[in-house]
Each structure stands twice: as structure tokens, then as C-alpha cells.
Amino acid sequence: MKSGFVMLAGRSNVGKSTLLNALIGTKVAIVTPKPQTTRHPVRGILHDKRGQIVFVDTPGVFLGRKDRVSKVLNEFVDDTLSGVDAVVYVMDPTRDMGPEEEHIQKLLRATRLPVIAVINKADLELAKRPFQKTYEASDVNQTETFSVSAKSHKNLNLLVDAIFGVLEENEPHYPDLQLTDISHNQWLEELVREKIFLNLEEEIPYSIKVQLEELEVRDDGSRFLAMNIWTTEERYKKMIIGKGAEMLKRIGSAARHEIEDVVGCKVFLELNVKVDPKWQTRFV
Numbered sequence: 068m069k070s071g072f073v074m075l076a077g078r079s080n081v082g083k084s085t086l087l088n089a090l091i092g093t094k095v096a097i098v099t100p101k102p103q104t105t106r107h108p109v110r111g112i113l114h115d116k117r118g119q120i121v122f123v124d125t126p127g128v129f130l131g132r133k134d135r136v137s138k139v140l141n142e143f144v145d146d147t148l149s150g151v152d153a154v155v156y157v158m159d160p161t162r163d164m165g166p167e168e169e170h171i172q173k174l175l176r177a178t179r180l181p182v183i184a185v186i187n188k189a190d191l192e193l194a195k196r197p198f199q200k201t202y203e204a205s206d207v208n209q210t211e212t213f214s215v216s217a218k219s220h221k222n223l224n225l226l227v228d229a230i231f232g233v234l235e236e237n238e239p240h241y242p243d244l245q246l247t248d249i250s251h252n253q254w255l256e257e258l259v260r261e262k263i264f265l266n267l268e269e270e271i272p273y274s275i276k277v278q279l280e281e282l283e284v285r286d287d288g289s290r291f292l293a294m295n296i297w298t299t300e301e302r303y304k305k306m307i308i309g310k311g312a313e314m315l316k317r318i319g320s321a322a323r324h325e326i327e328d329v330v331g332c333k334v335f336l337e338l339n340v341k342v343d344p345k346w347q348t349r350f351v
């Protein structure tokens with residue numbers, strides 16, 4: 068049996084987390100149209116009769132922001148390269164190359180790991196993928212290049228075949244039924260963070276941290292969840308809560324519906340917004 072760790076690498080917003088969810092067949096990582104959605108390395112495990120692939124989703128390389136979170140995320144990408152057996156390099160043909168892409172390609176050319184390249188978003192018509200040819204010409208010493216769609220699952224079987232092609236025989240790293248290493252509590256926090264990303268503009272989502280404070284299973288089987296949303300400034304807190312608490316209600320209700328779908332019971336979700344200019348030094 069084969070087994071190994073495979074890093075999903077690429078700049079922000081190319082669809083690494085969407086690809087992870089598609090490959091695993093369930094939502095283990097959150098996805099939004101904003102860059103730097105992924106903050107924590109989420110692993111998803113694909114089980115197959117040939118063996119096991121442990122995908123490591125990573126924060127996208129993002130050179131636009133010079134804050135502490137960005138620094139930690141970029142360092143993480145560099146570090147992760149040393150702990151994996153192969154890399155899936157994800158490209159986005161809707162956007163032109165730039166300094167971030169060049170940075171990633173430089174890292175990939177320097178590694179001796181097998182690299183498989185994918186150009187994502189193949190479900191879009193060609194006119195919406197003006198840089199398809201540019202990316203097809205990319206050379207990072209990859210073994211193969213596929214045009215795939217994380218959204219419609221196009222060619223993901225070819226990608227999985229190619230990964231098994233480069234992995235070595237090994238003992239499995241995870242038990243048969245385990246699909247992810249993210250804990251249920253972390254998953255709940257991530258889901259609320261996703262709804263904040265989806266509903267709030269500009270820099271606010273980057274200033275927040277969601278923390279599960281309390282989880283209670285009640286006698287009737289329903290769940291009560293209390294969560295804190297930490298932000299760095301009083302004015303952000305105001306915007307997260309919104310006029311008449313409308314924004315917070317919208318975030319809470321979107322998160323609650325999705326949690327209820329997954330846990331299959333009634334959920335009460337209480338969200339508290341708190342200000343701490345220094346949360347980044349405590350939580351990241």
C-alpha cells in the first residue's frame with residue numbers, strides 16, 4: 068500500500084481549499100472569494116484501494132500584506148515543504164502571474180520533491196481563463212500538468228492517479244475512516260470565520276479570531292454553542308455587530324444553518340464580539 072503527505076501549494080485564491088474538499092468529498096476546509104482565507108494547515112485524508120493520500124492544505128503565498136499574520140503564513144509554507152512527500156502546485160488561469168507566483172515557482176524549482184501541476188477552474192469558459200496558456204507554459208520541473216476543476220471535479224481522478232504514481236510504499240498514517248485532522252471544535256470556529264469573511268468587507272476579516280467558549284449538549288439533543296469573535300479595534304467590533312445587530316445575526320444564522328445540516332440537530336449559537344488589539348500575538 069502507498070501512503071504519503073501531499074502539500075497543496077499555490078498563491079491565495081487559486082482554489083486549494085476547494086480542491087481539498089473536492090478530493091476528500093466533504094467540507095473540511097473553509098472557502099471564500101477573499102485571499103488569505105486559510106490560516107491553519109488543514110489535512111484531509113483520501114482513502115483508496117491503492118493506499119492513502121494525506122493532503123495538506125496551506126495558506127496561500129501572499130506578499131501583499133506586511134503584518135504578522137502574513138509573515139507567519141508565508142513562513143509556514145516554506146516550512147511545510149520540508150515535511151511532505153510530493154507537491155500539488157495549483158494555478159489560477161483567471162489571473163496573470165505576478166511576484167507571488169514567481170516566488171512559489173522559485174521554491175518549487177528548488178525542491179527535490181515530485182511536483183504535479185494543476186491549472187484549476189477548468190469549468191469556466193476559456194474567455195474567463197485568459198492566462199490558461201501562460202500557466203501551461205510554466206516549468207517547475209513538474210512530472211505532469213493537468214487542467215482541472217475543483218468545482219466540477221473535472222480530471223481529479225487523473226490527478227489522484229498521478230499522485231499515487233509518485234508516492235512510495237508506506238504504512239498508512241491515519242486510521243481508515245478518518246477524513247481530517249481538524250477537530251470538531253476547530254471546524255466550528257472555522258465555519259463562523261468563513262461566514263465573517265463572506266459577509267464583511269475589506270480588512271475586517273483579517274483582524275478577527277473565532278474562539279469556541281462553550282459547547283453544551285442539552286437533554287433534548289440540541290446543542291448550545293457560545294463563541295467569541297475577537298477583533299483588534301472598537302470600530303471593527305461595531306461593524307461586525309452592525310446596525311441593530313443585523314450583521315451579527317446574518318453571520319450567526321448562516322453559520323447555524325450549516326452546523327445544523329452537519330450535526331443533524333437543533334443548534335443555538337451565541338456570538339460575542341470582543342476587542343483585544345493584541346489577539347494576534349496570543350492566537351496565531
Ligand SMILES: Nc1nc2c(ncn2[C@@H]2O[C@H](COP(=O)(O)OP(=O)(O)OP(=O)(O)O)[C@@H](O)[C@H]2O)c(=O)[nH]1
Nearest residue numbers: 079080081082083084085100103104105127217218
Ligand atoms: N469557477 C471555479 N471557481 C473555483 C474553483 N476552485 C475554487 N474556486 C473559487 O475560488 C475562490 C477561492 O477558493 P479557495 O478554495 O478559498 O482558495 P484558496 O487557494 O484555498 O485560498 P487561500 O486559502 O486564501 O489561500 C472561491 O471563491 C472558490 O469558490 C473552480 O474549480 N472553479
Ligand SMILES: [Mg+2]
Nearest residue numbers: 083084104105
Ligand atoms: Mg484556502
